[in-house]
Amino acid sequence: MRKKLDKLYRNQSLIYKVFLLAITTFLVVYLFPKGGKFKYDFQKGKVWQEETLYAPFDFAIQKTEEEILREQQEVKDNFIEYFHYDTEIFNSVKLKFDENFPVFFSNLDISNNRLKTLRFYGDQLLDKIYEYGVVEEGVNYNNEKRINLVIDNEERTILFDNITQFNEIKTIINDYLEDKNISQYSNKFYNLFFDVIRPNVSADEELTKRTLEQELSKITTTRGNVEVGKRIVAKGEVVEGEKFEILNSLRKEYQSQLWSDKNYLLIVFGYSVLVALAFLMLMLFLQKFRPAIFENNNKVTFIFFNVFVMILVTTFVVKYNVKFLYVVPLCILPLILKTFFDPRLGFFIHVLTVLLLGFIVPNSFEYVYLQIIAGIVTTQTISELHKRANLFISVGQITTAYIVVYFSFYITYEGSLENMNLLTFGMFILNGLATLSALPLVYIYEKVFGLVSDVSLLELTDTNSRLLKQLSDKAPGTFHHSLQVANIAEAAANEIGANSMLVRVAALYHDIGKMNNPTYFTENQTTSVNPHNDLDPKESAKIIINHVIEGIEMAKKNNLPDRIIDFIRTHHGTSVVYYFYKKEESMNENVNVEDFRYPGPTPFSKETAILMMADAVEAASKSLKNPTFPIIDSFVDKIVGKQMDEGQFLNANITFKEIQIVKKVMKKKLTNIYHLRVEYPE
Template structure:
């Protein structure tokens, strides 16, 4: 199955598959989160009883209530008034004009050739007073009033004018508002009637003139008042429907006001907002863009990048499925069960199978998705408490995982995650300022502990499936394979102790060299432990296992010795496959000699047959395909050569290292791996340092006297 998938990947092209995988990740994210970002809607009818207690899932402004509040405060604003001094002078001028017209009409008979009749005088005076009669206040003097005024002598008319002006001025010099005009006119009427200097026969005309003279002298300053109203309206804070606010209780009648608020909160069934879906689309674009950056920044080849992407895709999908299950059952609980979600699950898996950078990204992505999917309040957008809870738990696991990612270590990390979860729950409960009973407190702390333990348990359970499905080798698996109690390592130790010691020495050289150039040192070390397991088939035919026995090759023809030696790589790979060992370890056994020449037996055979073909004495290969196997190839040859060296020194070791590496380069053994010359120089330096440390000269102690 895996071989078919690899063939398909190579046919389509890894880059196309990577783009398709990233798009698929975005589609899965969008599909799972689309329902979560949409507000819950209800089948609500006007003037019916509500079947649920409905709370607002978001905070929105209520424009109607806001406008009502603005109107209420505006009505309470006291208008700004301004005293109009010019009105006093204007009214005095009008009264003076009135009496001036009367005096002029009275003077006409004296100047005219034919005297005017009384009726003509009144008509003339009426014509002169037309403007005053049509003014805003409207002076209304009857014919009898005009007749009585015309009947006064000039002296008495002047006296009446002075008395009326004095009385009117005494009132107008004080601020008079519009609503006070009627009262002041009544007061001035009473005062005129009490004035003894005004003749009784014109008292009604004087009262009319006096009332006409009173107008509002303190008017509203429209501009200033408008500014005050604007300031008051602007100072009003918008009235909001708050997230979590109860809009209608179960069994309550849904009147027009309640229905309006439900519509405003977007909770009626006929309302569908595309805004959250558009926002989710932007979120998914950001997520897959960052995922593309994280995957492409990996130093692995395209094939491994695709595998890493698939690991991310599957782990994120698993998390989304778990969130969906928790969200579905959460309605049956009064408490927030979202805290039971395994916070560090994705972080642990991605950290062990991919790298730390990808693990941090996936943890952030999953925490953001959980903030949208897992309920912990009344919001339909983002639950920050759940998001932070998963983020801190996941980061705790990521930064505590080291190279020794054994199962026991993962259980310890699970306890650390449980501790981090518990601390966050304490923060959550204290910050919320909500009263919790002991049952609720116990539930939340228990959920935090269960979340941490589930993270490790599920990670341990899922890892073998990931390793099998994607052909990946996790740090934890490598640690398990390096355990000396492993059956195959026991087999090497008991049947080929010399080979076992040789493998340990090669492992030290390869591990240090791989770490120096950024390759997988742990993989190289574990591969070295098993690379010569094929020698267990004929252990006595390999020199490191020939203790106190004759070399059996001395009794065999070169062809037979060749077949035994060349077969140990094939036999080892076959044995490892039989025990279902990881492909990377099998490759080490099959490729650690590449296609190098078995020189000793080749030259021995060539002495007998000069026409011998060299290829018949070469290992079957293939040549090393990875940096790690290439380094193991060097270390394997080097360790055997140095061990056979008499009195090794730093100079001898350096020459031997250069010679072996040069020989393998010329033989083309590194042509199919991406080991650069610069890295090869670093490998040589590290191997020289390591070998010098192993084969350093020792002090020769003096013999004890007999």
């Protein structure tokens, strides 16, 4: 049991990667469209390259989205809206008219017969006004527009102009009274009618909406059928017009039939294999070409997380509105991966992600081609992200690449510019603006995943930062030494293609541990008094060695990135404090060399190896009395040669040729530091 647990513990990193691959595959397959994949790939305006295709079964020809939208708009344009006639209001108005008529006409000196006649005319006038009802005041509607008026559940189609409006009541009263030759009573009728009349016609929005939905639902999504065995397209024919629409209909029908309960598990299995293979290729690439990243589970998780997020966002856009597909800033993926790792890895992962998205997006060939070109532009152009202008210039280049490629595709498919939708170019511009969000994303990823970018490294080079300010105040000699090492190491890193920014920052902080006991290091001794004279060689060596351990603790306390702490840990490797070892050896023959050895580990990268060489060469160069070109040349060879003999660079991926280049740069830098010139003959 214990052996199994030990084996499990030793393989926990590999087990985690297998789990990560499996869970990411599951999530991506879950996002894939719930339908089978049509086995033929075709593009509008392109020649059909397959064999002549015959209908494998009966299917309906699907209308295009434009056709459906056009029919829907026709229904809306011809639809007659509904208005409701309230009979109860009309009855209450008549009742109130009967009650108020005697009040308004009782003081007139007329006969009862005349009064009855006026009342009869009033009833007629009221019926005339309310024949189609009175609409609310302020309702603006086209008088020539037809409407459906519902009176007691009976529907009547009339012109809106037939309904009485408030501003028309006075005219109707005048015309009616003149027709009956009783205009002398117009004021009485005005006062009476405007006192009792109330609007009783209003728009019935609920009935209108419900009926409109019913009418729209009657629109069919198909037009005609294709019978089994009918030829759809022959080999060599151009896919356009009716052929293109029939092929689209066949693809939809094929996918809907394929994705059934019977085939569900098989399709999921097929998708899972394809996705898992893509992620497996990514794992193998990391293992073979980026072993340092492969061994770091945090970085592997970061890569898989970014791939999944891009697939998730693209799937969401395709599902809810495919028109905004090109707004998704897919180039953020290679941009961010290039920032934290390298361009080759960023582009490789970008291509894998685009290939997976080919299962989701429409016109997959066009999409894949477009995104791969954009990815190439991204990895080739964006550099030194800490320089803000570079990001804006590169985003402009990416946007231009999108527009040029899309424009080329369009004129290839359509053969003209007549129906080109300029809104698509606006989408590409929005895509470019969205790509600018890479800068804040880099900051967020640094905090969440503990990664380091050039932007953070640039901030750490500020010599006015709190930690470097303390180093300058407490150990000015060490601070000056660190600056010199930074200049030498940066120049060497540039020559062999290493990360010069990382090396420079690491050089500035590699000796911060000396702040605790600055006077025990010769560069900080301003007098002839050496505190080591009063100490045992072992104690002196312990103080010297402890500056590495104390530097690590100080760096962690001040939240320096782990990548910088690695340099502090390795800048002396497993070398020996040779001076005090020899001093102890002169006093004690049975000296243990391990008491004078740095704890290590040895450098494990080009950058850490460069810092070790630059630190040793710069520090030892202070002992040169009268440096000349030959002296510096042999001096550098001796220091670096001793480190190589001790095997300090065995774990670093630096070649012998690169070490020779680094030594050459160091010799040149030391020559400049000591201001050596050619000696002219007298």
